[in-house]
Structure formats: structure tokens, C-alpha cells
Amino acid sequence: MIKVPAAREFSALEKNYLFTEVRRKTQKFLTENGGEVINLGVGDVAFPLPPVVVEAMVKATLEMGDNARFKGYPPEGGYPFLKEAIAGRYLKRGVKIDADEIFIGDGAKSDTSSFPDIFGRADVLITDPVYPVYADSSVLRGNRVTFVRGNKQNRFLPSPRGVEKKPYLIFLCSPNNPSGAAYGHDGLKEWVDFALETGSALLFDAAYSAFAGVGVPSSVFEIDGARECCAEFGSFSKSAGFTGLRCSWTVVPKELKCRKSQVSALWKRRQSVKFNGVSYVIQRAAEAALSERGITECGPAVEIYKKNAAAFTAFFKARGIWHTGGELSPYVWIECPKNLSSVEFFNGLLSGCRVVGTPGSGFGKAGEGFFRFSGFATENAAAEAVRRFERSDLFR
Amino acid sequence: MIKVPAAREFSALEKNYLFTEVRRKTQKFLTENGGEVINLGVGDVAFPLPPVVVEAMVKATLEMGDNARFKGYPPEGGYPFLKEAIAGRYLKRGVKIDADEIFIGDGAKSDTSSFPDIFGRADVLITDPVYPVYADSSVLRGNRVTFVRGNKQNRFLPSPRGVEKKPYLIFLCSPNNPSGAAYGHDGLKEWVDFALETGSALLFDAAYSAFAGVGVPSSVFEIDGARECCAEFGSFSKSAGFTGLRCSWTVVPKELKCRKSQVSALWKRRQSVKFNGVSYVIQRAAEAALSERGITECGPAVEIYKKNAAAFTAFFKARGIWHTGGELSPYVWIECPKNLSSVEFFNGLLSGCRVVGTPGSGFGKAGEGFFRFSGFATENAAAEAVRRFERSDLFR
Numbered sequence: 001m002i003k004v005p006a007a008r009e010f011s012a013l014e015k016n017y018l019f020t021e022v023r024r025k026t027q028k029f030l031t032e033n034g035g036e037v038i039n040l041g042v043g044d045v046a047f048p049l050p051p052v053v054v055e056a057m058v059k060a061t062l063e064m065g066d067n068a069r070f071k072g073y074p075p076e077g078g079y080p081f082l083k084e085a086i087a088g089r090y091l092k093r094g095v096k097i098d099a100d101e102i103f104i105g106d107g108a109k110s111d112t113s114s115f116p117d118i119f120g121r122a123d124v125l126i127t128d129p130v131y132p133v134y135a136d137s138s139v140l141r142g143n144r145v146t147f148v149r150g151n152k153q154n155r156f157l158p159s160p161r162g163v164e165k166k167p168y169l170i171f172l173c174s175p176n177n178p179s180g181a182a183y184g185h186d187g188l189k190e191w192v193d194f195a196l197e198t199g200s201a202l203l204f205d206a207a208y209s210a211f212a213g214v215g216v217p218s219s220v221f222e223i224d225g226a227r228e229c230c231a232e233f234g235s236f237s238k239s240a241g242f243t244g245l246r247c248s249w250t251v252v253p254k255e256l257k258c259r260k261s262q263v264s265a266l267w268k269r270r271q272s273v274k275f276n277g278v279s280y281v282i283q284r285a286a287e288a289a290l291s292e293r294g295i296t297e298c299g300p301a302v303e304i305y306k307k308n309a310a311a312f313t314a315f316f317k318a319r320g321i322w323h324t325g326g327e328l329s330p331y332v333w334i335e336c337p338k339n340l341s342s343v344e345f346f347n348g349l350l351s352g353c354r355v356v357g358t359p360g361s362g363f364g365k366a367g368e369g370f371f372r373f374s375g376f377a378t379e380n381a382a383a384e385a386v387r388r389f390e391r392s393d394l395f396r
Numbered sequence: 397m398i399k400v401p402a403a404r405e406f407s408a409l410e411k412n413y414l415f416t417e418v419r420r421k422t423q424k425f426l427t428e429n430g431g432e433v434i435n436l437g438v439g440d441v442a443f444p445l446p447p448v449v450v451e452a453m454v455k456a457t458l459e460m461g462d463n464a465r466f467k468g469y470p471p472e473g474g475y476p477f478l479k480e481a482i483a484g485r486y487l488k489r490g491v492k493i494d495a496d497e498i499f500i501g502d503g504a505k506s507d508t509s510s511f512p513d514i515f516g517r518a519d520v521l522i523t524d525p526v527y528p529v530y531a532d533s534s535v536l537r538g539n540r541v542t543f544v545r546g547n548k549q550n551r552f553l554p555s556p557r558g559v560e561k562k563p564y565l566i567f568l569c570s571p572n573n574p575s576g577a578a579y580g581h582d583g584l585k586e587w588v589d590f591a592l593e594t595g596s597a598l599l600f601d602a603a604y605s606a607f608a609g610v611g612v613p614s615s616v617f618e619i620d621g622a623r624e625c626c627a628e629f630g631s632f633s634k635s636a637g638f639t640g641l642r643c644s645w646t647v648v649p650k651e652l653k654c655r656k657s658q659v660s661a662l663w664k665r666r667q668s669v670k671f672n673g674v675s676y677v678i679q680r681a682a683e684a685a686l687s688e689r690g691i692t693e694c695g696p697a698v699e700i701y702k703k704n705a706a707a708f709t710a711f712f713k714a715r716g717i718w719h720t721g722g723e724l725s726p727y728v729w730i731e732c733p734k735n736l737s738s739v740e741f742f743n744g745l746l747s748g749c750r751v752v753g754t755p756g757s758g759f760g761k762a763g764e765g766f767f768r769f770s771g772f773a774t775e776n777a778a779a780e781a782v783r784r785f786e787r788s789d790l791f792r
Contacts, residue, residue: 001624001652001654002440002563002595002596002597002625002652002653002655003563003594003595003654003655004515004516004518004519004563004564004565004595004596004654004655005515005516005518005598005655006514006515006516006654006655006657006662007513007514007515007516008516010514010657010662010665010666013665013669016665016668017665017668017669020472020668024603035618042469044468044469045466045468045664046460047463047466048460048462048463048465048466049457049460049461049466050461051461054458054461055455057453057457057460057677058454058457058458058759060452061445061453061457062454063452064453064641065444065445065446065447065449065450066446067443067444068443068452070441070442070443070444070445070638070640071442071640072440072640073438073440073640074640076416085783106502106642106672107671109669109670109672110670110671110672111593113669114670117403118402118403119400119401119402119403119538120400120401120402120403120404122400122401123400126639128731133670134667136669137669139646140513140666140669140670156456167398167399167400169400172786193783198399198490199398199399199400199401200398200399201398201400204703205547206585228397229398237443239464241468243468243472243672244460244467244468244675244676245460245470245671245675245676245677246673246674250411256398256399257398258397258398258400258402259398259401259402260674261397261401261402261406264399266402266403266406269406269412270411270536272408272412272413272416273505273509273529273532273533274411274500274505274509274510274529274536275503275505275506276502276505276506276639276642277642278642279640279641279642279675279678280641281641281678282451282641282675282677282702283675283679299510318550328596329631336705342545352759364542390421392641
């Protein structure tokens, strides 16, 4: 037996990661009952990689097998071709980011959970309900977490008004996971202004930016002053179907300084100790997803996910069930009918409709009594889910 | 400006990661002087991926583009097919590891630097000279580091004799990076016994196990008692040319317990918060490298790296220069001739021979006055390097 103690922070976590637990319960149900379920739980992709991405990967793989063209360790921070493609993506949206402000990672989970490593023990400000990784990784880091609660009154778009003014690491995700709600320009500006006023770092998770529409910022850098207080995390998972490939990026603007240190230098140094980069083949895949053809070929899946979310929304609206999201987001967030708790509703939905969703309580205290439906499904699966909802007593 | 302070641990690190610094100096030399250099510095691969790996990746990529066969998020801890292939690799060497004791990662750097996250602040015991990542990540974690010095007397195979007896996280790498020295069965057993006696966790880095030969354990689990005190890190980087693909594994035996916790459960929980797995395509590539055909096709590169190291060794022997490694390792470790410091020798070698190596001092205090040559090069490059050594005044 090892006498070095386990990190005590682990005891403050739930036993299982939320989606591990959802998977476990689903498996148990299937083992006991047989048959199939429709999975609207974890936000995993429902469609294969588009041809342009597949072609780029095959080409890059053949290069890796070629004596004159193979690649070894990727350059620190990522290949210039991908960083430039991402900078180009921002520029199209009117946001100027330099390629050397971009750092390639293997997923927004890794990036968002590791970025706080470069800061000392800190106060962390997190909206609730929230992607569990921000809170769990803050707990593991030994940071103190303050939650700003979302609720029906603020339509799950809490503002920093009333929050004690001191320097925080702020996590913000918009369009939001899990609520699907998205800040408009003014709502996001309130957060940026709060960060500037308090000397906070605003860590903006833009993993769902492909779903943002007119009037909704797809990047925090659309807001004045953000370059002095924000870093941004982007992902290919949902926009280009990369959940099974693993590629992401972090934007750390030159103006972002932490006392005497440039934040980008700290992040670079942290990554040089704990990360050896993303495969050349995957970086070429990501580059292809950002090409003109890539944008054309990745679009339809995003549209289907949106349509699915819209179909769920239409049903809930017809039944008078309180809901948000689903328009600028693949997620629909509802108030559980009949005053059911999140887990009661999860169980009822699984046994009654054979549909898996995610209990809102898994995303934080403010999520109790609410439930997340993911639009990441085929059109057929989503339509069948709606038919089952229609037949079910749960929504009456 | 952000008022959240930077983690104070960063100020205890060197400004740049060792190999970043070597690359910077090399670039500076090339900018000022033009021409080319032979790179025997960073241990990067010199050959393309073997055909069996390329074929497996193309096949997996086409699956990812196929509506019936694409994959989303990889299963936590890795795909069973790869875990079973790795278990099979151990079994061939007479070591029984269960597939569910194996966790797939994106590189031994990530795995070795992150594994200590599951323990509380600890005393870390590290041999010196050493792969800088163990020490740097320990510093970032806020752990206290004790070094056990390698030297000419112990042939850079320090033993735990004389070390204060208390529970440590012990990092051990054999065949060793940077010294190329490899523990025999008895030498490694001393470390395992020390870990058992002190309640330490021995974190064994087997990244160079493909170079271990007869009489040298290629896994710490060849030693009695290791399952109660050891975890092991393996990598495809050097054995199968995966530096540009990124795949690794960690073995955490069921018997490994940390007071009331199973260490594997802690590692699984840590990874569920901070990592989302390795691409399906890369895991298929790794599986292919472990197949019969993969072993046959990966072998020649390893043999060339060994031959290169042997050619360097023959030269140093002929010149009466003290050296170790180079037989069971791709690395040769020499005492700098003429009492030069590691950095003086680096500079002399770069300007005099246009050969890049790695200053021993970059691997720790005990490395001062020593120097690492990497056999990761083509045969032609290694032969040309030896010719330049022969003509140089540095070795006279």
C-alpha cells in the first residue's frame, strides 16, 4: 500500500463524472430491459466526418508514411497552417486574432480544465448550471468556487450584478452548455466590463460558437476590452464532428497580462511541460474543416442538430413546458414537468420513452428540477423521440 | 491587467523548456551562419511510419467518414482493442497485465506529468540527470523534489541506498533518458524493494523499453512486488515512430492502493475531468504497430537507432572518452572532453562540427560536464556526424 495520500480534493468530487454516470445508468437499463434507447444525453456527434476532412486525413497519413514528408513532434502550440486557418476564421467574423495568439489543443475539456494551472490558487466564478468540468477541475486545483445562479427569471443568463467585486477566474460558456441560452452583445459586455473592473480573467468557452446566430456574439473578442481580460476556447468537436478526432484551440491575446507576466508565455510554458501537441494528421483534418469546402460540408450536420433542437422546442412550447435554448444552440433546457426532480424525470423518460437525456442537477444546484435534451442526433432519431414524447404521460 | 496572480511555481522553472532552448540556439546559429546541421539533439524519429500503420490509419479514417461506422467520443481509458493489444504485448514478455489495468493517453509526457495530480502534495524522488518533465511538473504541482545523483562511479545508475526512508513519488526511467544506462534485474529490484519498504509509489517510465535487451527488464512488472507499488508508462513514440501521432499508455495494477483508494479509480476520475481520450484513428494506428506485421515493420528503425548509438560509442571508446548508454538505448552519454562545461561543449560542437546534441546540464545538476547524443537519425546522418567528430579538435 502506498502511504503517499490521495489528493484530498478528490473526495469533494462526485464519484463519477456526470456523463459516465448517465452512461452507467443507461447500460444498466438496457441490460435489465433489452432493446434500444434514443440517446439525447451526451452531446456526441451523429454524423460521419465530411469528405473534405477524410481526404485531408488520408493525404496527411500518406505523408506520414513517406520518407521525404513524414513529421515528428508537432511544433509547440500547433502547426502554423492551422493557426493561420483559425485566424482566418475569426477575421471572416470581423475579429482580428494573430496566428501566434492561437494555441492548438486536443479538446476544449483539456484546455479549459488546464488553463487555470497557470494561475495561483484563485477565486473562481462559475455560472450554474454549468459544464461540470469547470467546477470539477477547479475543485481538483484547490480553487474556491463561487456560483452565479441561472434561473427562470434571468432565463439562465445570469449577470455579474450583485457579485462581490474581486479578481476571479470567470468561466463563461455561450451559447451555453447545458442551458442552450446565449448572451447577446450587451449581456456579454456586462461580463467583460465586470472582468475589467475587478481584474478578473474571463475564460470564454466558445465550443458552441457554430450555433450562434445573428445578434449573438460567436467570440468574446467581438466585445470592446476583451483583449485585456479574456482568453477564448474553441473546438472542432461540435462544429465539424471531431468528438472522435480531438482538436481544439485557445486564444490568448498579447494584451492579456497577469501582473508582470504575459499570460500566453505562462500557457506556453505550462504546455511545454505537460503536453506534446496534436497529431499532424488531426491538425490537417482541422485545417480542412475550416476551408471553404469544409465550411460547406460541415454545415448540414450543424443545421440538422439545430432543427432537432427546434423540433423539441416546438413540442415543449405546444405543451406549455418552460424551456430555453434550442435556437442558437444544440441544447434545449426544460423545466421538468409535474414538479419532478431532475433524476426522477431522467428515470421516467428512460423507462417510459426509452429516451436518454441529462438530469439538470448534474450541472449544478441551480439545475435541479431542469433537464437537458441534446439535438446531437439524426433527424429520424429526433423525430421518433418527439413521437414518444407525444405519446407519453410525462408531458401531460 | 489581470489581478489574479500567476502560479508562483512558474518562477522556479527555467525560462524555456530544455528542448525549446536547444531549438532556439540552433535556429540562431543557422540564421547567423546559414547551411545545415546534423540534429542529434531531441529524440525525434528519423523515419516515416511503417506501411502497416499507414494502412490501419487510412482504413480507420475511411470508417470515420462512413455513416455506419464513424466513432464519436472514444471510450474512457481507451478502446478495448488497443488495451487488449497492449496486454498481449506484455504477455509475450511474460508479464500478465489485465486490459482494464491499461489507460490510453496522448503521450508519456502528458501521462507522467499528470499522474502525480492524483496524490496530495508529496515528496518526489528523482534520479539526476533526468527527463526535465518529471522535475518541472513536480515543481508546478508544488511538490518537494529530492534528487538521487548519478555519476561516473555509479555509472549513472543510482540506487536508493542512503536515501532517507519515507513515502515518495519516485520517478524512474530505464533504459534511461538521458544517460542511456539501463538497470538490470537486481538494480531495479532494489528500487521496488525501497518503494515497498517506504510506502512509496514508483512511477516507472518505460518509454525506451523497445531498446532493452537480454538481462534488462523492459517492464517494472518483471520484478516481484511491483504490482503493489508501481505504475508504468509506455509510449509508441520511439518504438513505432509515433512522435508525430501521439499515443501512450499507463498501467495501474489492481493491487496498487493508496490508503482506502484504488489508484486506478483516482486516475480514471482525474482523466474524466481533464482529458477526453485519443482519436480512434490513432488508437487503430497503435494497434497496428503491435500486430505481428507491425513488430516486423517497426523493428528496422529501432535497429538503426541502436546502430547509430553504437557507432558513436565506438568512436568515444577509441578516443578514450568516458561514456555510458548506447547499447540498450538510443542515447549515448559522454563526459565532455577537455573539462568543458556542457554548454561550452554544445557551442563548440555546433560551431565546430555543425552537430546539435543536448547539454547534460539541461537534465539536472548531475548532468553538468556531460552531454547526450541521440541515435534518432538516419544511418547517413550518424555516419557523417562521426566523420565530423573524427576531424574535430574537440575530441583530441
